[in-house]
Amino acid sequence: MESEICLWRHDGSVEVVHRGTGxxxxxxxCADGSLLVNAEGRLWRLAPGADRLTPVETGFATQLNNDHVPSPDGQVIAISDKAETGAxxxxxxxAAGGAPHRLTAQLPSWMHGWSPDGRRVVYAGARDGGPVGIYLAEVETGDETCVTAGFDHADGPDxxxxxxxxxxxGERDGAVDIWRIRPDGTxxxxxxxxxxxxxxxxxxPDGRHVVHLRYPPGxxxxxxxxxxxxxxxxQAGGEGREIVRFRGGQGSLNVPCWAPDSSSFAFVRYPA
Structure with missing residues (x-):
């Protein structure tokens, strides 16, 4: 199969910045203009203007899924991997690559975002046979708090x-919609x-827009x-609009994807 890493801009244009097999x-x-992506259970970087992906060293973590996010200060990358724990x-x-340091004690946990001050991460998790929900953890201590309740499934936080x-x-009564909630769960x-x-x-980042993925009904x-x-x-609420249609879904827009200046965002499509 083929994958295309694309940039969408506010004039409606879409630029393909990398085509690859698999x-x-x-x-x-990232703040330096590079893009981080997942492929074959590993983390890769695409530098501005480069035609090849270069691997990012992650030590024993070689079964990464596609949930990874650089910290606001650019010093570290939070990754999700199951090589050590099985989940x-x-x-x-x-950020330059190196040995992983475990953050979450409970499993499974899928990384999705950082608080702007870099003190907390927000992620999806499933606990004690319950539904997938949204959790916050303190980076210094790993202490975890659930911030959603009353959902059949909650995922993709940012x-x-x-x-x-x-x-x-969030999913309720069979409908999956976009929600927002305060960090204290209110x-x-x-x-x-x-x-x-x-x-x-x-x-x-400029507080104006929210991009999201829409699947067909059902x-x-x-x-x-x-x-x-x-x-x-x-972001203030109101009617949304469709901006691009393509073949994709899982893998296309799982993690924070906006350029730091909010001029564009990155996504992946998979031509048939």
Whole structure:
């Protein structure tokens, strides 16, 4: 199969910055302009203008899934890997690569975002046979708090740049919509309400927009290789609009993906 790493810009244009064989997933945009992606259970970097991916050393962590995010200060990368534990666990590795340091004690945990001050991570987790929910952990101590309740499934969390909201996709009564909630677990607000199945919301750094993935009505979970669309919402609330349609899904937009100046974001599509 073929993967295309793409950049969407506010004029509606889409630029393909890398084409590769195999499944490449989940681009993060780093402060230096490089992109981090997942492929073959490893972490890779695409430097600006480069035509090849270069590996990022992650020690024993060689069964990464596509949940990885650089810290706000750019010093470390949080990754999700199961090589040591058998289920997804969150680790921190130096941004230049190196040995993983375990962060989450409980499993499974899938990394999704950082608080703007870098003191906490927000992630999806399943505990004691319960549904997948949204959790916060202190980076210094690993102490964990669940911030969602009353959802059949909650996933894909990402902080707003001001730290006041956690955006996520939440399922209730068979409907999967975009929600936001305060970091203390109060004031949940539904931000989409339609027949589509909405996943992976990512607020822009300038506080204006949220991009998210929309699956066709009736889609179960977040599968790969479907006809999907990206939608853009105002962060303050209101009607969204479709901005691009393509073949993708799982792997296309799992992690924070905006450029630091909010001029564009990265996603992956998979041509048939």
């Amino acid at each position: 499944r490449i997933e989940a681009p993060n945009w 997804s666990c969150i680790y921190l590795v130096p 902080f707003s740049a001001d730290g006041r909201w956690i955006w996520f996709n 004031t949940p607000e539904r931000m989409t309400d339609g027949p589509g199945v909405d996943w992976f919301p990512h607020p822009s 889609t179960q979970g977040h599968p790969a290789d479907l006809d999907v669309a990206l939608w853009l919402l105002p």
